[in-house]
Amino acid sequence: MNQESHNASPAGDGTPPRFRPVPWTALETPQDVELWIDEHNQSLQEHIGPQETGYGVCFSLAAGGNIYMQTSGDAVVLDVESDAQWVAPLIVAATGGVEPAGQLWVLPEDRLVQLIIGLSSLVASTILVSGHKFSSRNRKMSA
Known part of the structure; x- marks a missing residue:
């Protein structure tokens, strides 16, 4: 897990x-x-x-991998790490979205409930994140 995304002590001082x-x-x-x-x-x-950016939630999947999620007024942005790509067919099935070429998914905001229900049985834990690099490049709706 990326410590910056989980907002560990930036100084690495053991706090x-x-x-x-x-x-x-x-x-x-x-x-x-x-x-x-x-x-x-x-x-x-x-x-x-x-003043903080890159905030959202990280879903740690029980079978391995992390999905970082950020919501805005009109979109749900998912950063599906490579070790969690196995869950892509479920995201497509739950939301009606189209799998992107990379790991960044952008779904309409109205698909959030279906997404969470679809992922729910696969999640082991969640953690708030800050400072995650949600890319805004090539941000096209996946559905």
């Missing part, structure tokens, strides 16, 4: 990281997902400063 992984509880209904989204947004508002 504890700002964010800690949270064990995942599977979400089964759209209402469960909406509640998780509300709690996640509240956590971001409480813990991320206005």
Whole structure:
């Protein structure tokens, strides 16, 4: 895991990281997902400063790999690390999206609930992130 993305102590001085992984509880209904989204947004508002960029959540998958997710008013951006590419068919099936050539997915914001339900049984833990390099190059909608 990229320590900068998890906002470990930048000085490497042994101070504890700002964010800690949270064990995942599977979400089964759209209402469960909406509640998780509300709690996640509240956590971001409480813990991320206005000057920070590259913030979102990292989903650590139980079978291996990480997916970094950032939402904006109109899009869900996923950075699917190479060791998590195995989950691409599920993302396509859950969201109706099209697999991109690289690891950066850009999906319409209205697909967020379906995405979380689709990924839910595969997630081991989540952690808030700050400073992740979500690329804005070639940002085209994948659906």
